[in-house]
Amino acid sequence: MIGRPVGLIRSVMIFSLLISLKIMSRLFYRHDFAFIGPRPNDPWKDLRLVVFLNHTSLFEPVFIGGVPNRWVWRLAAHGVVPAADKTTGRFFVGLIFKFVAHHVIPITRERDHTWFAVLQKIDPHSMVVIAPEGRMKRANGLDLNGNPMTVRGGIADILLAVKEGRMLLAYSGGLHHVQVPGHPPRIFRTVRMRFENLEIAEYIAVMTAKAGSEGFKKTVMKDLDARRDAYAPEEGRLAETA
Numbered sequence: 011m012i013g014r015p016v017g018l019i020r021s022v023m024i025f026s027l028l029i030s031l032k033i034m035s036r037l038f039y040r041h042d043f044a045f046i047g048p049r050p051n052d053p054w055k056d057l058r059l060v061v062f063l064n065h066t067s068l069f070e071p072v073f074i075g076g077v078p079n080r081w082v083w084r085l086a087a088h089g090v091v092p093a094a095d096k097t098t099g100r101f102f103v104g105l106i107f108k109f110v111a112h113h114v115i116p117i118t119r120e121r122d123h124t125w126f127a128v129l130q131k132i133d134p135h136s137m138v139v140i141a142p143e144g145r146m147k148r149a150n151g152l153d154l155n156g157n158p159m160t161v162r163g164g165i166a167d168i169l170l171a172v173k174e175g176r177m178l179l180a181y182s183g184g185l186h187h188v189q190v191p192g193h194p195p196r197i198f199r200t201v202r203m204r205f206e207n208l209e210i211a212e213y214i215a216v217m218t219a220k221a222g223s224e225g226f227k228k229t230v231m232k233d234l235d236a237r238r239d240a241y242a243p244e245e246g247r248l249a250e251t252a
Contacts, residue, residue, distance in 0.1 A: 020112065025086035027109050028074060032082065035075025038197040039188070043076040045205045046241060050176075053207050054081050057137055058175030059168060063161075063238040065141040067185040068103055069195050071110065073203055085111050090138045092117045092128045092164075094145075111139060119144060125164060132171045140168060142234065149186050161234040166227040169214055177213060179206040179234075183243040202243040 035041075045053055054077075062070075074082065089111030098104040098116040108114050113131045117124040132138060142165035145153045153159055169177075183202030189195035214226075221229045 017112075021083075021087040024109050024112060025083050028082045028086060029079065031071050032074045032077075032079075035072045039072055039075060040198075040200040041073075041076035042183075042200050042202040042243070043205070044203075045207070047206050050207055053178070053205065054078055056176050057081070057084070057178050058172045059177040059210060060137065060139040060180060061165065061177060061234065062139065062141045062180045062182065063143070063234065064147065064159075064182040064184055064242040064244070065143050065145070066147045066182065067189045067191060068097065068107075068146075069185055069189040070182070071106075072185070072188065072201055073180075073182070076201075076203065084137050085139065087112055088135045088137050089113065090128065090131045090136045091115070092125075092140055094119070095124070121164075125167075129167060129171050132168075136172075138168055138172060140165060146191055147184070149190050161231045161238070163227040163231055165234065166230045169210060169230065172210055173214070174209075174211045177208045177210045179208065179237060179241075181205070181238060181242040204241050204243055206237070206241065 090113045091111040093107050093114050093116060095116040095118055098107055098114065113136075115124065115128045115131060117128060128138075142161045143159050144162045144164070145159075147153060147159045151159075181204040183204075185201065187196070188199050188201065217229045217233060218226055220233075224232075
């Protein structure tokens, strides 16, 4: 009985912090958000998995300015967020990230006990939010080690653990025009996001049918890479097509 009120108190604290971040985001940034593809009557309802693609900056909580409050509450009450231990271990940034969801679980970049701790936290009420590339894209379009940005295989484990419900693919426009890693942020900019709703069970079935010799995990990785490259409304791409 003690665990329930303690959990509720934590949820309220997280919700209050996130709403404060939302207010600040709406004060200092413009939000260009839109849905692509078939859209259900309520695209924010019954979400079990949110896949954040095109990870460019730790300043990404700014995107919360464009989402509804009920989604914020769901994140505070039932959110499961794997976060790099390198990030959560930082003094100030790490403290903030520990309060962006009900369960924020530090993970390494290995398939070890930290990753299985994430899978164990998933229950029928959970909403998992994950950045499946596993690292940030620098201003040159590559990761810190000079490698192309690709989705990693852990997202396939999450899909099979969640099994059903709705998945929201969130295609970030990138935030290098707002904050390049290692540099101070800039305000009064437009942040862009495109969303796509998919049914998880249907997506698993399609990816399984396509898998062939490559296997389910590699097929999911390739599919999400292709979707990100097609739909992420990046600033550079917008400038080229203007």
